[in-house]
Amino acid sequence: GLNTEMNSGLEIPLCSVELKDLYDMTPDQYKAYCMRKYEEADNVIRANKKISAAYAELLTVLNKDALYGLLCGYDYQLLQAYAQQKGLSLRDAGKEYLSKKTSDGYFDFLSKLDYINSPKSVYCFNYSGMVRNTAYIHLPSVKTVGIFDYLLDSSKVSPEDKEAMKKYRDNPSSQDASIMRVLRDKYDNLFQECGKVALEANQKAVGELIGGKGIYHDVQTAMQCASKLEDFMPLSEDDFATLRTIENPYFLNQLTAMNTELLQKIEENKKKRSFMVRTLPEDVKDDALFEAIVDPFKGKVVLVDFWATWCGPCKMAMKMMKPMKEELIDKDIVYVFIAGENSPETTWNNMIPDIHGEHYRLTNVQWAAICDKFEVRGVPTYLVLDRAGKQTYRSVGFPGTDTVKGELLKALNSSAD
Template sequence: ILVQAYAEKNKIDYRNAFQAMKMPVKPDNFDDFYRLASCDAPEVLMTASIGQIPMMLNYAGPAKRDDTALFSQLAADKRLTKDEKNLVDSYLSIKKKGEVFPYIDSLALVVNKYLTSDDQMAIMQKQMGAQFLSKVWNTNDCFLLDLVKANALSRKMVDFYPLTDEQKATLSDFPAVIREELLLQNDKLLAVIEENKKKTGYTILDMPAAADENLFTEMMKPFKGKAVLVDIWATWCGPCRMANKEMAPLKAQLADSGLVYVYLAGENSPEGTWRNMIPDLKGYHYRMSDANWGYLGRTLKAEGVPTYIVLDKEGDQTFHSVGFPGVDEMKKELKKVLGE
């Protein structure tokens, strides 16, 4: 929110705002307020925002995040070259002394080479949520902590990740009502995944091997001579999901119009989630590398997701919108390129 406000105030895009803005430094005692929460009081269920509290607490973490775990895991990666291993080891050594590491840009390249965005997030999340709060509250067994843990499992299922055997083994630690709800959600998810395997009408395309400046042109080549709606989205984007639902009736109306739907997602959309969401998005799908995602985001002025681009039958852009402009606006723009 702070970065977005900075971008709007200075009339720059989100990426430049993120690089330019100096984030406020949290004091060492910033997370003391968590200790004020009554973690074992059922009265928390009476809170008006109880539906949001467990989700927000899953993002709770120390004021100062420690990246030691991330770089320790990277240092143990057998794929590192000798120079890369020395660079990571040097960073860990200098960090331990409390000194400033001078080669942070080179270090970032090594991190992104071997760890995807999901890998990095998964490692850092081990310092957050229930793991962090159990230390704050000095217990692993309290009512609010059960809600936080259950929410984490539930959110993974929303992203199409069924419970693992290891996760199922932990369900006995939950109250019966929570355990039964999680198992019911898991059964429903497994049924959806099986149903998705039968769906048709969508095609996954390989990214073309093209130079950056020709990348988008090459991606659009299969649709030459057709009107195209390009939807730049992400699986984790709530507004993207909502827009897809709102667009469904319009897409049904235009089913025989010859309009082509092309969906662009990046590696920051987990592949398992992506593969289980696209069966309901009829059209053509690209899932691109972080590098391609960043480049196209800049050149297509996709300053956020969702971003929509309409191309006419000559391949010229006729409409661009960061954010969902609404069904009526989309209908008007699409009918325009269809000549209706």
């Protein structure tokens, strides 16, 4: 009956904003505006005598969901309003728009709205997305260590690199930006470590503001476990102990089944022989790294894939290219995958048996050197080499299976000519 009522054609407006109203607002002005829009919609829902109590309850929750999304996305909404007012694209507006800081009390809706930690919130179609996004809300009250301070305080950074970092920090306009890009790749683990510490501190503060227990925390815990499984990391006893503290047994049961499935897949992968782990000679110089990697495959067309185990687009592209690799299996094509130490070794070892090709895992120093040479600024990055080892194609980001296939066949045909 509720489903029929929802599809009856009766239009019930929920909380929404007009971009033309938002131009030049501060975050707190924007919040007050959204609250008014929410209350107007809420009053309309409550006054409507044509709908059932169940539908009214659902609409009330969906109205809170709409408000919550708007409040969390204040900066994007204000950017859109700026772009509209100036007649700019979002990309161009983003180059000149200055984000405005929120007050300390802006995010009190996390606890006062009774949405994200309410069991009724799971009525909303995008609840899981809201849980994920909420974890990345940055509270003004949370103070974290800056990346330069974190690196300069680390014993893992060499004295000469610390000196270069200090010069760049103190006067970035006078320094070559490529220096920091090299150091960024060289000390990638520390950059990730700093980001993780900051994120954990912020997530703890967000969780405390929302409240110590509830559906938000249950789903957040389950998502963290699911994320490990997606990265080919079986759950630990500590993970299971945490899941057992959740009152609803669904999460433990579901993740136990997912963990069992992963363990079976890892065992199956151990039997696969369609991949090869390769290592480089210890004496290979940084400027000769790439040649050493691809030299064994001279005479064949090579697709080089710079990737990382944590990179969602990398993994999605690999799945999309599986049928292509099957189709081209009889061709003289080799697939070379290059990752760095920022791909955890256990995760990497568990994942690569499912990825047909030749696999290298470089040290941080090697990864920094090769990325600097080929200007790899993000993953995935792809290179196509012909039979002579000459680069014929390059793409930052996955260009699509058809494009990759076309470039590989083009390199094959030109090599044949």
